[in-house]
Amino acid sequence: MSNDIKKTMPIGVFDSGLGGISVLREIVSLMPEENYIYYGDSAHAPYGTKPLDEIRRLSEADMSFLLARHVKAIVIACNTATAASAEILREKYPDIPIIGIEPALKPAVLWKPHDRVAVMATPMTLKQEKFQNLMHHYETASEIYTVPCPGLADLVEQYELTGPKITKYLTDILAPVLEKDIDAIVLGCTHYPFVEPVIREIVGPNVKIFNGSHGTAMELKRRLMENGIKNDSTVHGTIEIYNSNSDDKTLEMCKRLLNS
Numbered sequence: 702m703s704n705d706i707k708k709t710m711p712i713g714v715f716d717s718g719l720g721g722i723s724v725l726r727e728i729v730s731l732m733p734e735e736n737y738i739y740y741g742d743s744a745h746a747p748y749g750t751k752p753l754d755e756i757r758r759l760s761e762a763d764m765s766f767l768l769a770r771h772v773k774a775i776v777i778a779c780n781t782a783t784a785a786s787a788e789i790l791r792e793k794y795p796d797i798p799i800i801g802i803e804p805a806l807k808p809a810v811l812w813k814p815h816d817r818v819a820v821m822a823t824p825m826t827l828k829q830e831k832f833q834n835l836m837h838h839y840e841t842a843s844e845i846y847t848v849p850c851p852g853l854a855d856l857v858e859q860y861e862l863t864g865p866k867i868t869k870y871l872t873d874i875l876a877p878v879l880e881k882d883i884d885a886i887v888l889g890c891t892h893y894p895f896v897e898p899v900i901r902e903i904v905g906p907n908v909k910i911f912n913g914s915h916g917t918a919m920e921l922k923r924r925l926m927e928n929g930i931k932n933d934s935t936v937h938g939t940i941e942i943y944n945s946n947s948d949d950k951t952l953e954m955c956k957r958l959l960n961s
């Protein structure tokens with residue numbers, strides 16, 4: 702297939718559920734001229750507390766859903782699925798660019814010398830070798846504290862984005878690292894940016910909050926250009942949203958979050 706045909710094909714983006722919309726939002730703002738297909742697997746969310754084999758099987762099914770819709774590149778908009786499956790998917794599908802996301806530890810560490818950084822992510826992301834290697838690489842430059850957040854992605858999936866339930870969850874889980882007087886927090890799960898206003902309230906104005914969406918969007922752009930398949934259109938592209946929970950409420954929520 703020629704690159705001219707590929708240029709107009711959509712970019713596929715997937716996540717275990719609603720979280721990847723926070724990445725899609727960033728990608729669309731960087732490249733509004735592209736066409737997008739988003740697939741969220743809310744019927745099987747959360748991934749972050751599932752066994753590795755199951756996450757790999759689900760990630761491959763998500764990828765197949767998008768490949769069947771003739772996408773030219775895939776974004777794994779899920780830290781957990783990236784840590785568990787990106788390498789395997791790249792080996793299995795060498796002909797399509799696959800861009801993953803990882804906790805934005807590097808910008809957080811480089812932001813300020815010898816800062817204290819907390820990384821919030823799913824238990825699975827934090828225990829994977831990919832993250833452990835990243836952390837070992839930077840642990841001489843900063844004090845790094847991991848904050849596994851089982852259940853937080855579920856609260857986002859249940860649209861608990863504000864109110865007493867989410868405030869209590871975040872207050873309790875952040876209390877130990879707040880005692881360490883942290884300088885920065887990395888949101889290492891794509892669901893978490895949707896509760897960033899609550900996190901901000903709890904940590905106050907002086908803690909800097911990082912997430913990996915922008916880096917992922919930039920890497921996608923770079924890969925499209927390198928492969929000669931970036932869309933040259935000058936008008937806005939289309940965005941199709943699908944979810945394994947195909948009820949109206951889930952799809953409505955995805956659209957709301959995309960425009961938030």
Ligand code: DGL
Pocket residue numbers: 716717718720721746747748749750778779780781782823826854889890891892
């Ligand atoms: N949004 C996913 C991530 O970035 C995980 C949420 C889940 O546990 O399914 O890690």
